[in-house]
Amino acid sequence: MKFEFLLSLRLLECEIKELTNYSRVYCDGYEILKIKLDELCELMVREETIRQWIAWGRDEDVQRQAKRLREAAIEALCNVEKHQSKCISRNEMNVNKYLTTIIQSVKDDLISFGIDYHSKVLFIGSGAFPVSALTIAKEFGAKVMGVDIDPEAVFLASHVAKAFDIETMVSFSGEELITLTFLKETTHIIIASLVENKIEVLDQLKELIKNDVKIMLRYGNGVKSLFNYPFDCDLSGDWHQRKLIVWNPIYDIIILEKSTSQKEKKTITHY
Numbered sequence: 001m002k003f004e005f006l007l008s009l010r011l012l013e014c015e016i017k018e019l020t021n022y023s024r025v026y027c028d029g030y031e032i033l034k035i036k037l038d039e040l041c042e043l044m045v046r047e048e049t050i051r052q053w054i055a056w057g058r059d060e061d062v063q064r065q066a067k068r069l070r071e072a073a074i075e076a077l078c079n080v081e082k083h084q085s086k087c088i089s090r091n092e093m094n095v096n097k098y099l100t101t102i103i104q105s106v107k108d109d110l111i112s113f114g115i116d117y118h119s120k121v122l123f124i125g126s127g128a129f130p131v132s133a134l135t136i137a138k139e140f141g142a143k144v145m146g147v148d149i150d151p152e153a154v155f156l157a158s159h160v161a162k163a164f165d166i167e168t169m170v171s172f173s174g175e176e177l178i179t180l181t182f183l184k185e186t187t188h189i190i191i192a193s194l195v196e197n198k199i200e201v202l203d204q205l206k207e208l209i210k211n212d213v214k215i216m217l218r219y220g221n222g223v224k225s226l227f228n229y230p231f232d233c234d235l236s237g238d239w240h241q242r243k244l245i246v247w248n249p250i251y252d253i254i255i256l257e258k259s260t261s262q263k264e265k266k267t268i269t270h271y
Contacts, residue, residue, distance in 0.1 A: 002062070005062065013069040013072045017072050020075060033076055036076075040226065040227055041227065044250070066226055081128040085160045086156065088163045114214065116140060116141075119188050120142065126153070127153050130161075132192075133161075136170075141169070144169060148172070178204065186210075193218035193220055193229060193250075193251040196229045198233075202256070209258075215239075217253065219251060239257065241255065242255050243255075
């Protein structure tokens with residue numbers, strides 16, 4: 001029934017919000033909150049949830065509740081990542097063991113993206129605990145810059161890179177894209193699934209990047225929008241795109257490159 005589906009989403013939202021508030025006061029709440037976020041990820045891939053979304057996902061009540069749950073989950077995740085960063089910076093967590101555990105979760109995506117040690121990678125929406133950025137530097141030897149609109153996230157991410165002893169390969173900034181000099185040498189760009197204004201970001205990049213730069217856009221449509229910002233825009237006029245087929249149940253990925261018309265337009269602009 002639709003009511004049961006709505007209720008399950010509503011209860012999960014309330015639990016995540018309460019645990020987020022609790023964790024701000026008591027540190028042990030972060031571990032419980034992380035478990036609850038894992039439950040949300042597990043919920044998204046259940047066959048029953050997928051069937052329920054197919055049946056009622058377009059319903060206005062379900063859409064509103066899904067948005068509320070997503071916002072609560074994103075806020076919670078940001079808090080968990082900040083807590084993890086602080087723990088690592090204070091040597092309260094086994095750095096090498098933890099990094100080994102998380103690397104594999106994103107490594108397959110990155111291999112398919114064609115990154116190697118010659119690459120210069122910009123990560124937009126890197127967050128306080130930038131798993132992908134750390135993996136790129138540690139596993140592929142590429143130079144990475146992460147950007148985020150949250151100054152605290154930028155500060156904490158920089159300290160995490162130092163804890164992992166890769167601060168010479170990874171840097172973080174709160175600078176706007178239009179003034180970011182790193183874009184001049186960028187070969188690959190990753191846009192996080194938790195970046196909401198993806199269209200605005202792509203519109204900026206279209207005018208700033210070189211013709212051969214590849215963009216990995218992470219997003220979550222359908223039931224995956226419970227934990228990711230969706231992306232439903234038709235980009236066929238501006239970008240060549242292909243869906244990256246990798247086993248990642250949490251979000252989807254498309255790879256973008258400038259379309260021929262955009263490349264020609266850029267060339268004409270230079271002359």
